[in-house]
Amino acid sequence: MKNKLFAIMFGAVLVLGACGGGNKTNENNNNANTDTGGSTASVDAEQVVNTSCITCHGQNLEGAGNAPALADVGARLSEEEIHDVIINGRPGMPGGLIKGEEAEAVAKWLAEKK
Numbered sequence: 001m002k003n004k005l006f007a008i009m010f011g012a013v014l015v016l017g018a019c020g021g022g023n024k025t026n027e028n029n030n031n032a033n034t035d036t037g038g039s040t041a042s043v044d045a046e047q048v049v050n051t052s053c054i055t056c057h058g059q060n061l062e063g064a065g066n067a068p069a070l071a072d073v074g075a076r077l078s079e080e081e082i083h084d085v086i087i088n089g090r091p092g093m094p095g096g097l098i099k100g101e102e103a104e105a106v107a108k109w110l111a112e113k114k
Contacts, residue, residue, distance in 0.1 A: 001063070019032050032051055043101050043102050043104075043105035044105075045102075045105040045106045045108065045109035045110075046109060047069075048098060048102045048106050049061070049104065049106055049109065049110070052097055052098055053070065053106075055090060056093075057069070057070050061073075061113070066092050067093070069107075070113065071113055072113055072114055073110050073111075073113055074110060074111040074112055074113045074114040075113075075114040077111070078111065079107050079108055079110075079111035080107075081104075082107040082110050082111055083103060083104065083107035084105045086107055087099075087103055
């Protein structure tokens with residue numbers, strides 16, 4: 001019984017840590033970038049994607065499960081459309097996972113992927 005309880009608690013910690021940890025890291029990185037200039041150019045879009053997107057879209061943005069590939073998303077969607085998806089979401093993807101300057105930087109970075 002104790003082993004089952006331990007396994008459940010450990011699994012919950014892993015899931016919650018994976019979901020919440022990425023945003024906290026981004027906030028810390030964003031604060032560091034804000035201190036040095038605060039512009040969208042100072043946001044490391046690739047780091048934000050690696051922290052917030054690869055879990056669903058795959059390590060190389062090749063798509064995974066129901067999440068579409070992002071490796072060539074710029075060939076299908078404009079920067080504005082990508083930004084809209086990031087902010088508002090789509091069926092299967094919640095909106096607002098990335099916000100503000102990070103969302104703008106990621107949309108620009110992904111729009112260059114063709």
